Amino acid sequence: MHSNASDIPVQSPGSPAPAPLSADAQDALKIVVVGGFGVGKTTMVGAVSEIRPLSTEEVMTEASVGVDDPSRVRSKTTTTAAFDFGRITITEDKILYLFGAPGQERFWFLWDQLFAGSLGAVVLVDPRRVEESWYAIDRLEAHGTPFVVAINRFEAGPGLDALREALDLSEGVPLVECDARSRDDCKAVLISLVRHLNDLYAPSPAREGTP
Amino acid sequence: MNPRPIDREDPDRLYTVTGGRSRSDEGIFDSVTLIVSECEPKAGMQSEHMRILRMCERPTAVVEISATLGMPVSVVTILLRDLLDMGRITVRHPSSSVADAQAHTPAPETLKQVLDALQRL
Ligand SMILES: Nc1nc2c(ncn2[C@@H]2O[C@H](COP(=O)(O)OP(=O)(O)OP(=O)(O)O)[C@@H](O)[C@H]2O)c(=O)[nH]1
Numbered sequence: 001m002h003s004n005a006s007d008i009p010v011q012s013p014g015s016p017a018p019a020p021l022s023a024d025a026q027d028a029l030k031i032v033v034v035g036g037f038g039v040g041k042t043t044m045v046g047a048v049s050e051i052r053p054l055s056t057e058e059v060m061t062e063a064s065v066g067v068d069d070p071s072r073v074r075s076k077t078t079t080t081a082a083f084d085f086g087r088i089t090i091t092e093d094k095i096l097y098l099f100g101a102p103g104q105e106r107f108w109f110l111w112d113q114l115f116a117g118s119l120g121a122v123v124l125v126d127p128r129r130v131e132e133s134w135y136a137i138d139r140l141e142a143h144g145t146p147f148v149v150a151i152n153r154f155e156a157g158p159g160l161d162a163l164r165e166a167l168d169l170s171e172g173v174p175l176v177e178c179d180a181r182s183r184d185d186c187k188a189v190l191i192s193l194v195r196h197l198n199d200l201y202a203p204s205p206a207r208e209g210t211p
Numbered sequence: 212m213n214p215r216p217i218d219r220e221d222p223d224r225l226y227t228v229t230g231g232r233s234r235s236d237e238g239i240f241d242s243v244t245l246i247v248s249e250c251e252p253k254a255g256m257q258s259e260h261m262r263i264l265r266m267c268e269r270p271t272a273v274v275e276i277s278a279t280l281g282m283p284v285s286v287v288t289i290l291l292r293d294l295l296d297m298g299r300i301t302v303r304h305p306s307s308s309v310a311d312a313q314a315h316t317p318a319p320e321t322l323k324q325v326l327d328a329l330q331r332l
């Protein structure tokens with residue numbers, strides 16, 4: 001494994017508020033970036049965000065056994081999971097939030113919560129550790145959240161066909177390559193996701209005409 | 212790096228901030244629900260409430276409030292629930308969180324707008 005240190009300056013909690021949204025902002029949309037530990041999720045969010053990625057935390061509470069203890073509020077065990085996010089202005093009244101899900105396995109249970117209400121997801125894959133993406137793909141399919149898979153090219157490796165097979169990816173799911181540090185690449189990944197959504201939701205004219 | 216990370220936040224302090232309540236209000240606020248202040252912060256208000264009211268003069272998403280205050284989303288939503296009950300804020304829920312969220316698919320027009328915005332980036 002490699003170090004957890006990221007070169008991306010994620011703003012620490014309690015930092016000054018980023019530039020405010022338009023007064024007309026009404027509707028916030030979400031896209032989630034998931035994938036194994038250290039595959040470049042935070043890097044991708046930072047590459048396309050209009051603000052420095054912010055970090056926020058969710059405290060998950062697990063009630064301890066033997067709950068009749070009157071002081072039980074304090075005896076619950078809590079786990080804190082950090083996730084980071086950035087944003088992109090869409091129109092005067094719409095904003096897109098990009099969430100980088102926490103990659104460590106012990107936080108994977110949080111992902112479903114992030115998928116809820118999101119337009120779709122990007123599964124970011126380190127081609128040297130393909131198997132760490134299987135779980136993300138499984139969860140997205142189970143949840144019915146549309147997604148694309150993006151190979152973060154840390155170094156030259158297997159071609160896309162071989163990777164599609166290793167990922168056991170169905171034909172309908174777009175598979176693209178990127179360098180998560182490149183704004184243009186990440187932009188292209190998001191565009192491929194939105195095109196995919198368009199294809200999924202557009203009424204199919206080919207089928208409509210046939211009896 | 213700056214203040215202390217939240218995971219080292221004193222649990223007693225978070226307990227005080229929320230009046231000891233826990234997460235019964237979960238679900239009212241989505242992580243990207245936009246919050247808008249409906250009044251000025253006034254002397255005598257809880258300091259976190261004042262900070263939220265100041266921050267939300269323009270619409271601000273729950274996660275941004277959480278990041279700026281350095282408090283977990285679950286704590287922020289408890290504070291927001293109080294402000295909402297007192298009529299001090301209004302909320303703009305994301306269209307994806309409306310009643311029938313499972314069946315919700317984005318409007319084609321929304322997707323077009325997202326595509327245009329991404330292409331302009
Ligand atoms: N060479 C190379 N390094 C990259 C690339 N993308 C990310 N990195 C580096 O890989 C490390 C991990 O990137 P992060 O963006 O923090 O990964 P993450 O997926 O957010 O990690 P977790 O949140 O801990 O799961 C950082 O040091 C990045 O600078 C890439 O495309 N090429």
Ligand SMILES: [Mg+2]
Binds near residue numbers: 041084100101
């Ligand atoms: Mg990360």
